[in-house]
Amino acid sequence: MTETRAAQLLWEGLQEIAVEIHSAEHLQTRLWRGDRLKVKLGLDPTAPDLHLGHTIQLGALRAFQDAGHTAVLIVGDYTAQIGDPSGRSETRPMLTAEQVVVNAQTYLEQAGRILDLERAEVHGNAEWLGRMTAADVLRLLGTQTLQSVLQREDFSHRLQSGAAIGAHEILYPFSQGYDSVAVRADVEIGGSDQLFNLLFGREVQRAYGQPPQDVMIFPLLVGPDGRRMSKSLGNYIGVAAPAPEIYGKVMSLPDTLIEQYLRLVSGLAPDEITAALRLPARDAKAALARAVVTRLAGQEPAAAAERDFEAKFRSRNLDETEIPLLQVRAGTTVAAALVAAGLYGSLSQVRRLAEQGGLSLNGEKVASDHLVEDGGMVKAGKRNFVRLSVG
Known part of the structure; x- marks a missing residue:
């Protein structure tokens, strides 16, 4: 396969599921030209578990990686202590460094179920944020205005309702933006709740004399209860959960979510997804559950989980x-x-x-x-x- 064809397949696959691409023409040109890009994804360890929704961005990062680009995974061991205000109607409780260390212990193992960590560049952002002097922080804050931070939707809602905004929360987009400066990111990947932070990162890069990163925004996965899948809402399917638990939770999804999950988190090829969608809902869901568990835990655990599920429900000939x-x-x-x-x-x-x-x-x-x-x-x-x- 030629490099141009590989770039075309990468672009088509990512464009299929991305909800927004900023500087799309610029990114497409660089891919077609054969540039080797540094593609960044940041994950804050605010809880010990990654969930199925995270595999959307991890899968996109793996696609770039398989096409020959450098995958940069940032574990936000510093930013997790600040707390991302994205989508929050109130201030997140601040975590201690000790809590973050405990939460981060399993992150790499979980991310490694999707990403090839041996070929990835992995950092904790405390590497650079934790070493900043007061002068460094002042320079960073001086790159943007307070108005540019307060215009974000979650802050403007809080201002209108009279809800508090912690002064430390202002630091979050600056810190995430500086991550892109530190690794010289060409592209940053994130969920739709991260749009403000990722675009803010472009402006921080400009202020430090770097070309602004292109931004790819992917949809948030809907949980079994119809709300976005979230650790804080407790409606998530954990990446590191036992295979039978993952299989059972996928089988319990409403039929209306089957297509979304097949397209976003199954890891199946487009023709396999099309074939699964032609099946009766029950069989399509079984194909989805099998694919998800195989992707996260392997073929043997997936087969065992399927047998276990069948034994518990179908052995009684339950309709x-x-x-x-x-x-x-x-x-x-x-x-x-x-x-x-x-x-x-x-x-x-x-x-x-x-x-x-x-x-x-x-x-x-x-x-x-x-x-x-x-x-x-x-x-x-x-x-x-x-x-x-x-x-």
């Missing part, structure tokens, strides 16, 4: 359409759902059942106060099954 479908509100506990379905007379009955290991959601044992998941299958005791629809 899901014959299992009662219960409409519940978000935030409802499994116990409350079972009582509402009339299967149990009280919450205490369900609690005792759970304590005896007789309550499961999507094949995983849960406590009675576990929150419901849209599309989830609850098994209570040996014979009671309920499908959940959260709305």
Whole structure:
């Protein structure tokens, strides 16, 4: 395959899922010309787990890597202590350096399930941000105006509502922007909630005499409950979760999310996605679950997870359409759902059942106060099954 053809395939694949590309013509020209680019992705370890939504950006970074470009992964061990204000209606609690170290311990292993770390450039941004003097910080802050920071949507909403904006939060886009200066990024990848930060980084680079990075923005993955997948919302599928748990959670997704997940996080080729979408919804979801687990854990764990799932549900010849479908509100506990379905007379009955290991959601044992998941299958005791629809 010629370099031009490889560049064309890379561009077409990324353009298919990107929601915004800033300086698209400039980036396309550089790819067609055969330039070797430094492509940056930053991840803040605000919690120990990466989730399936992160694999969208990691997958894009891997695509650049496989096309011969340099993948630069920034673990935000310094910026995580500040807290990204993107999409926040209130100030994030500040993390200590010790908390960030604990959270970051597993990040590389998890990122390495998608990215080839041996061929990647990996940094913690404390390497440069942690060594800045007061004079360095003043110079960085002097590159932009306060108005340019406050115009971001989340800050303007807080100003209008009277909600507090921490002075330290102003530092976040400057710090992330300086990451691009430190590694001399040609391209930065991020989710749609990162648009302001990534464009701000272009201006910081200009102020330091560097060409501004091109920016590729990718969609945020929707969680099982219909909201964006997020560690803070607790509606995520963890990259490092056990294979049976990942498989079961994917199988519990609403049918309306199958196509989005196939296109964004399955790792399947376009023709394989097209073939999967022609299948009945149940079979398409199984193909999706198998692909996701294979991508994150390997073929053998995926096959074992599929067998385990089939043994728990299909060995009883259960037809899901014959299992009662219960409409519940978000935030409802499994116990409350079972009582509402009339299967149990009280919450205490369900609690005792759970304590005896007789309550499961999507094949995983849960406590009675576990929150419901849209599309989830609850098994209570040996014979009671309920499908959940959260709305």
